[in-house]
Amino acid sequence: MRYAALGVALLAVSSLPDYRNVAQRAGLVHVFPNGGDTAKRYILETTGSGAAFLDYDNDGFQDAFLVSGEGGTNRLYRNDQRGHFAEVTAAAGLGRKGWGQGVCAGDYDNDGFTDLVVTYWGRNVLYRNLEGRRFLDVTGRARLTQERTRYNTGCAFLDYDRDGDLDLFVANYLKFDFATAPQPGANPYCWYRNLPVNCGPRGLAFDSNLLYRNDGGVFTDVSESAGVATGQQSYCLGVLTGDFTGDGWTDVFVACDQTPSLLYVNQRDGRFSEEGLLRGVALDEHGKALSGMGAAAGDYDGDGRLDIFRTNFSDERETLYRNRGEGEFDETTSLAGLAHNTRFVGWGCAFLDFDNDGWKDLLLVNGHVFPEVEKLKIDIRYKDRAILYRNLGGGRFADISESGGAAMRERHSARGLAVGDTDNDGSLEALVNNQNEPPSLFAAARGPTGNWMILDLVGVQTNRSALGARVRVTAGGRTRIDEVRSGGSYLSQGDLRLHFGVARAPAADIEVEWPSGTKQTLRAVPVNRVVKILETEKPTGG
Amino acid sequence: MRAIKLLLLSASALAQNDALIEGLKQFQAGNYAAAEASLAKAQADPRGRAFLALTRAATSRCRQAAAELADQFEKNTDAEVRRLTGIALVQCQLGGNRIDEAQATAAKLRAAFPNDADVLYQLARLHMRAWNDIVYEMFQKAPASFRVNQISAEIFETQANYPAAIAEYRKAIEKNPRALNLHFRLGRALLLNSHAREALAQALQEFEAELALNPHDAAAEYQIGQILTAQQKPAEAARRYQRALELAPDFPEALLALGKWKLTERRNDEAITLLERSVRMLPRSEAARYSLMMAYRNAGRTADALREKAELEKLQKPPEGEFTEFLKKLGEKKPE
Numbered sequence: 001m002r003y004a005a006l007g008v009a010l011l012a013v014s015s016l017p018d019y020r021n022v023a024q025r026a027g028l029v030h031v032f033p034n035g036g037d038t039a040k041r042y043i044l045e046t047t048g049s050g051a052a053f054l055d056y057d058n059d060g061f062q063d064a065f066l067v068s069g070e071g072g073t074n075r076l077y078r079n080d081q082r083g084h085f086a087e088v089t090a091a092a093g094l095g096r097k098g099w100g101q102g103v104c105a106g107d108y109d110n111d112g113f114t115d116l117v118v119t120y121w122g123r124n125v126l127y128r129n130l131e132g133r134r135f136l137d138v139t140g141r142a143r144l145t146q147e148r149t150r151y152n153t154g155c156a157f158l159d160y161d162r163d164g165d166l167d168l169f170v171a172n173y174l175k176f177d178f179a180t181a182p183q184p185g186a187n188p189y190c191w192y193r194n195l196p197v198n199c200g201p202r203g204l205a206f207d208s209n210l211l212y213r214n215d216g217g218v219f220t221d222v223s224e225s226a227g228v229a230t231g232q233q234s235y236c237l238g239v240l241t242g243d244f245t246g247d248g249w250t251d252v253f254v255a256c257d258q259t260p261s262l263l264y265v266n267q268r269d270g271r272f273s274e275e276g277l278l279r280g281v282a283l284d285e286h287g288k289a290l291s292g293m294g295a296a297a298g299d300y301d302g303d304g305r306l307d308i309f310r311t312n313f314s315d316e317r318e319t320l321y322r323n324r325g326e327g328e329f330d331e332t333t334s335l336a337g338l339a340h341n342t343r344f345v346g347w348g349c350a351f352l353d354f355d356n357d358g359w360k361d362l363l364l365v366n367g368h369v370f371p372e373v374e375k376l377k378i379d380i381r382y383k384d385r386a387i388l389y390r391n392l393g394g395g396r397f398a399d400i401s402e403s404g405g406a407a408m409r410e411r412h413s414a415r416g417l418a419v420g421d422t423d424n425d426g427s428l429e430a431l432v433n434n435q436n437e438p439p440s441l442f443a444a445a446r447g448p449t450g451n452w453m454i455l456d457l458v459g460v461q462t463n464r465s466a467l468g469a470r471v472r473v474t475a476g477g478r479t480r481i482d483e484v485r486s487g488g489s490y491l492s493q494g495d496l497r498l499h500f501g502v503a504r505a506p507a508a509d510i511e512v513e514w515p516s517g518t519k520q521t522l523r524a525v526p527v528n529r530v531v532k533i534l535e536t537e538k539p540t541g542g
Numbered sequence: 543m544r545a546i547k548l549l550l551l552s553a554s555a556l557a558q559n560d561a562l563i564e565g566l567k568q569f570q571a572g573n574y575a576a577a578e579a580s581l582a583k584a585q586a587d588p589r590g591r592a593f594l595a596l597t598r599a600a601t602s603r604c605r606q607a608a609a610e611l612a613d614q615f616e617k618n619t620d621a622e623v624r625r626l627t628g629i630a631l632v633q634c635q636l637g638g639n640r641i642d643e644a645q646a647t648a649a650k651l652r653a654a655f656p657n658d659a660d661v662l663y664q665l666a667r668l669h670m671r672a673w674n675d676i677v678y679e680m681f682q683k684a685p686a687s688f689r690v691n692q693i694s695a696e697i698f699e700t701q702a703n704y705p706a707a708i709a710e711y712r713k714a715i716e717k718n719p720r721a722l723n724l725h726f727r728l729g730r731a732l733l734l735n736s737h738a739r740e741a742l743a744q745a746l747q748e749f750e751a752e753l754a755l756n757p758h759d760a761a762a763e764y765q766i767g768q769i770l771t772a773q774q775k776p777a778e779a780a781r782r783y784q785r786a787l788e789l790a791p792d793f794p795e796a797l798l799a800l801g802k803w804k805l806t807e808r809r810n811d812e813a814i815t816l817l818e819r820s821v822r823m824l825p826r827s828e829a830a831r832y833s834l835m836m837a838y839r840n841a842g843r844t845a846d847a848l849r850e851k852a853e854l855e856k857l858q859k860p861p862e863g864e865f866t867e868f869l870k871k872l873g874e875k876k877p878e
Contacts, residue, residue: 193702194702260858277851277854277855278835278839278847278848278851280836280839283832285802285832285833286828286829286832287827287828287829287830287831287832287833287854288828288829289858314737315737324840328839328840330805330806330836330840332806334771334772334774334776335774335776335806337774339772339774340739340772341737342737343737379736379737379738380737
């Protein structure tokens with residue numbers, strides 16, 4: 001019995017990822033400023049910024065993009081395919097200063113090259129990718145110019161009307177103006193544990209979320225008519241798209257701070273209906289609105305439905321909402337074993353299968369909004385470590401943060417998190433935007449134990465980025481699902497390709513349900529490779 | 543101020559007493575010396591006497607004012623004059639350390655003006671003062687008692703100084719290991735002090751120790767249930783909630799907790815029965831309303847779920863005119 005137990009223990013250790021922070025070695029060395037590091041006078045200093053993986057030059061390797069707050073510039077790094085990233089910001093035309101917040105990617109003009117949106121406190125920018133050589137600011141031409149300063153946060157491309165081109169959703173946090181913002185300690189919403197701190201979001205005015213419809217590369221603001229701008233009483237941050245109701249149409253979940261999170265359910269007629277409360281994703285199980293920051297979607301329990309995970313504030317729990325079918329959710333945080341990490345302020349998060357066992361694990365990064373908390377000498381810290389949960393199957397997770405490698409134990413004031421496979425070896429890397437520090441790049445020192453496949457979907461009738469495509473991978477008697485999505489996590493963009501762990505299976509069946517309605521099936525596809533899937537006009541396989 | 547304005551109007555209308563009008567004007571403007579000089583000439587009018595006493599009380603001459611204040615408070619038929627003189631009388635009695643008299647006056651004031659913020663403020667001050675005096679007396683007369691440590695711990699708890707509270711509770715337990723409630727309070731302080739998982743185990747021990755002293759403590763059973771829930775032992779937790787309800791059948795939080803567990807077990811009908819009771823007892827509890835809404839939803843009772851949703855939304859709506867607008871103005875900095 002003792003030997004059997006030892007065997008299990010050794011197996012468990014060998015499948016731990018041993019994440020190391022390889023950012024320095026990989027050339028990700030620049031600091032991304034974001035407000036004060038010992039004190040933050042304004043809430044604007046607390047929310048930036050996002051991170052992205054995207055293959056902007058179509059060489060098959062994920063490049064890195066990081067957004068900066070005031071005092072720095074956003075930066076693009078080209079993946080040289082040898083474990084190093086070369087900074088190409090200036091040549092790519094992406095240098096820009098300001099209070100950058102989020103980033104999302106998608107091929108809005110269907111020309112085969114991935115474009116970028118960067119959100120700002122100020123005005124958003126749409127960058128058109130010119131054949132992988134450089135980017136051009138086409139905000140004005142695409143009619144995305146904003147008429148006033150807005151506190152734009154998370155964004156995501158999506159094809160909500162299934163017309164084959166990508167629309168754009170942008171969350172808005174609140175109305176902020178340096179000239180009128182109250183100072184730390186000015187009112188009861190400017191205090192934290194008896195410390196005067198930056199004010200808000202409570203006490204500051206709400207703003208409205210934005211939806212832009214794309215018609216041939218020109219956008220129209222349809223926020224009002226589509227029902228995403230009306231009566232908003234939430235401070236919105238992370239945007240997560242997905243077909244949560246299972247009807248084939250993309251819905252939008254928005255994580256909101258100190259106010260109910262929102263679930264915009266696609267009505268299939270160009271409008272959305274906000275139904276977060278009754279569907280069970282607005283509040284926690286105690287009926288309390290938490291401080292939602294980031295959000296991730298994944299089928300953690302293998303029932304074929306997309307579940308939602310949300311990061312929150314300290315003295316709150318993270319929240320896991322299990323989809324019980326047709327977009328109705330139950331909070332299962334405690335049952336899933338995620339209820340104990342209550343000292344962290346969580347931001348970027350992602351479902352990822354780090355050991356390729358076919359179960360989606362969870363990674364989240366943390367950091368407080370009040371650097372002043374360090375004065376208290378309590379267990380809540382401004383810079384804190386990341387959290388890694390291993391999915392044990394059966395709807396339960398185990399916290400393996402402390403044994404997940406040195407990178408997991410590093411303390412930063414982290415915000416954006418993007419996950420992708422930068423070297424196409426089936427082991428996922430994670431890019432983290434740390435406030436006032438260089439980013440982190442988590443890479444597993446120990447390769448995954450299971451087999452894998454990465455699916456690179458290309459739409460034809462569907463939007464070129466294949467956003468909204470639902471994929472089922474069946475291997476070893478189990479079916480896993482996922483969707484191609486823009487945005488997500490916290491103001492960030494992950495690899496647009498889909499990664500599936502398939503454990504010991506040598507091959508897998510793949511079914512793709514394209515937003516165009518076409519269903520495509522590929523049988524017995526060999527594992528451990530990147531599989532490019534071009535949308536066919538007629539259903540295949542079967 | 544509204545009382546003075548009304549009096550000014552009525553006095554002006556009658557045009558009977560220039561001295562009274564002048565005195566009220568000066569009182570309103572805060573010119574107490576001038577007010578006193580005028581009001582002293584208007585003592586034939588009960589309003590003149592009332593405001594003369596109020597002027598003296600406002601300028602730290604309670605001894606001179608007390609009798610008139612008491613008389614006006616008891617006999618004046620004008621509610622506003624009674625309210626003002628009553629409040630001034632309580633302040634004078636408090637200032638003179640006549641706590642019992644102040645309590646008697648405050649009780650009458652409260653009965654007459656139950657929703658008046660000024661009256662409630664005076665009551666709060668009065669109780670705070672009484673509390674401070676008694677605590678001081680306890681520290682003076684019984685410094686070695688475990689009660690001193692207990693009250694110290696409770697004070698530290700209100701100040702969110704949990705390490706100090708824990709230390710004081712432990713001292714109290716050391717002095718009197720059989721005293722009830724100490725282990726319970728220590729358990730709660732341990733939970734508030736730390737986010738670490740170890741704190742759960744430590745607190746659990748304390749609640750168990752409380753139960754060893756008093757096996758009928760439903761609150762301790764409930765707290766253990768909460769810890770077991772956090773430790774992902776829902777079935778064990780449910781047994782504790784059940785036990786808490788056996789001890790105290792109308793324990794709304796335990797009803798809620800057990801109802802939520804039944805909900806996760808998909809025993810919707812049982813959950814609804816428990817949660818409906820919980821909502822009846824705690825109609826303003828967002829947690830109870832939310833769980834009942836979810837139970838109805840899961841049971842397919844959409845109309846009931848929507849009704850609960852509407853109730854929940856009412857509870858979650860910020861108070862009238864929220865604070866927010868006021869706070870924005872309060873903290874606003876003028877553009878340079």
